[in-house]
Amino acid sequence: MFKSRYFYYLIFLNMLANIIVFVPRILIDNRKDGAVMAILIAIPIGLLMAYLFAKFMSKVPRKDVKEILDEAKVSKWISRPLLIYLIIIWFSAGIIALLAFTDITKRFINPDIDVIYIAMLFLVFVSWSSALPSKKVLYVLELILLVNLPLTSFIFFKAFVNDNLSWMNMLEAGTHIGNIPTIHSIAAATYVFTGYINLVIFNRLFSKGINLKYFWLLIPVGFGVLFTTYFLPIGYYGFDGIGEFTYPWLSTADAIRIKFFFVERVFFIFLLMYVGISLINVIVHWHVGLEMIKSLLPKKVDDTKGILKWVKLDYLILSFFSILYLYIQFYVDELTVFKMSEWWLVIRLPSEYIGALFIIFIIWRNTR
Template identity: 40%
Template sequence: MNRISNYFLGSVEQAARIKAGETALIRYLYYMIIMCMLINIMLNVPTFLIERRYDGAVMGILAAVVSGSLCAVVFIKALRQFPNQGLPEIFRSYLPPAIRVPLLLYLGIMWLIAGLIVLITFSRILQRFLDPDIDILILRIFLILICSFLAAGSSRSILYTAEIVILLHVPFVALLLVKALGHEYMDWEAVKAVGQFVRKTPDLEIISVASYIFTGYINMAVFNRFFRKEDKIRGLWLIPLAGFAVLFTTFFIPIGYHGTEGVASFIYVWVSTADSIRMEFGFVERVIYMFLLIYLSISLLFITMTWHVGAELLKDVFSKKQWAQEDDQRFNWTRWLICLLFSPTCIVTLRFLNEKNYLELTDEWLIVRYISEVALVLIVFWLGRKASK
């Protein structure tokens, strides 16, 4: 009897594991993409697009949806040729050290900068809109210590944290967007006025900035280690639909609230827009407090994940040991040290960069990021074709 029960329970557990394996890739892949779609506000993507609202931003959004979705699908499909491997393992197998090491160094630093930008932006927002008297240096040090500690944890724990944060906050973000679209202050005539410039041809700068919302799939460079080749990929057609919806709302809602000209007066346009929305029957009437609380969690998650990925890529450069599943079960001191050594650049920006210079550098980084991302997708696609043969 015990043998029969053990066999039955073992079969059930095995079936559950197989079923979980088929859905894990879809679930966590989409969580990473959704995270970047939400965090684009902290990277000032809407602010830049609004500055170019008469000069190709509308068509640039459409072009970014096409290019970003295409890159996502190609990258995800190419990684299917390398089950249970991240970029460090793939590059180690197919690229010589003279190419592998500089490439991993460059990619790791780009990931660390992504988290750094969000940390700087959100610390400024907290100081300006929550407590102007707070010491921004102490605030940044506090955020750095938290994110560095979390980024040094296991990759699985970060994925599980991402699931919790996204599932908790996406409904509230959707509620805010629906509330904003149906609010009496939403001027659809202003939206129509800007929409008339759809025939303006966008440049590389606009497409680079707008396409950032799709960049979440790039985190599979490390997290692909936990997905098998037999895991099913479904629903990729949702990526362009979700991306278009996010770009449309984050671009046009501030225009509808502040007007075609008045919207250009704000640096952090979405924080000001959230402050214009009221929840008459909510437990918090001013939406800005809910908005800042939601984006505190999302920002910490984004910084943690990007620093974790960046530190993993850099760690492989200085380590000769091949990554293994058992290495992910504990706090990694090397990742923690890499994050702490990189963090002082966040403090230096307080002394040498004002908000205007910082926004300009962010725009330049978004352009470099787009070119680098397309190049990385092509490299992984080429290696995938090579592996399939």
């Protein structure tokens, strides 16, 4: 059915989606507290976990995580709480990304429009797309990446050859390599590689497993993404000055100019890229969470009675999380949202790896 490139798409998506909002800000906030060491730690840990998870999921093609746990006869007292926890993590990830995207749209794209209209527009589009079949979600992901990867590569190239870039500022940041990293910086850096965990649902589309022959290419790509995410904003605004920005990468993009091109400011290209990447990232998160909820429901849901006669079950589930997003959007301030996101990343770090290792162990036990 689906070729292995879609697995790499999931990883690339998570890498690109997190070069803009919380990951660079957390790393830059911790620039004197081991951010460089956190990056060096995150690369081998994140890639090793991605490799092991993909390798073992390939041993059970066309099965999602619930089917794997059920076939292994894992107690429901273990499997159900694990799945519910994963559902909360995935929907939370989508809500966090949506909150950031709404704020950026309001600030930088159209400050005059009321935030409620922005929020409702995004919710309608994300909810509709999240309810699509898994294969269609991956097709949309492929289309978005094929359009945005050339734009991303072009922006990175222009950023590194720009006269405003100071390599001395970047070298100054590198002198803090010996500082012990905080758990926050490690959690942020490792999140760049988290796209692999989406296989808990999308693995059912891979009939022949995943070809890991070219997995090694993720090593330079992962290093390049993290290096660029952290060091490039510092190169433009200085080791101390960069700490003043809420969205360091958006400010960095605004500092890049293009001569003899159809637009002068890279900022508009960057925002265009971010629109597509952010929306598909939220769609993937909510789609995975939605599919896991549906996997916990009885096989035959009677949708001929009551409200289910008029409203698709998927949209009822998504409506609940949409209401939660709207509550946070209008009743929680920006600083609190950032702190919530920071601690969400910290909680995700051990739980993601413990959950992935548990699934790996279950597969190993059943296929040895």
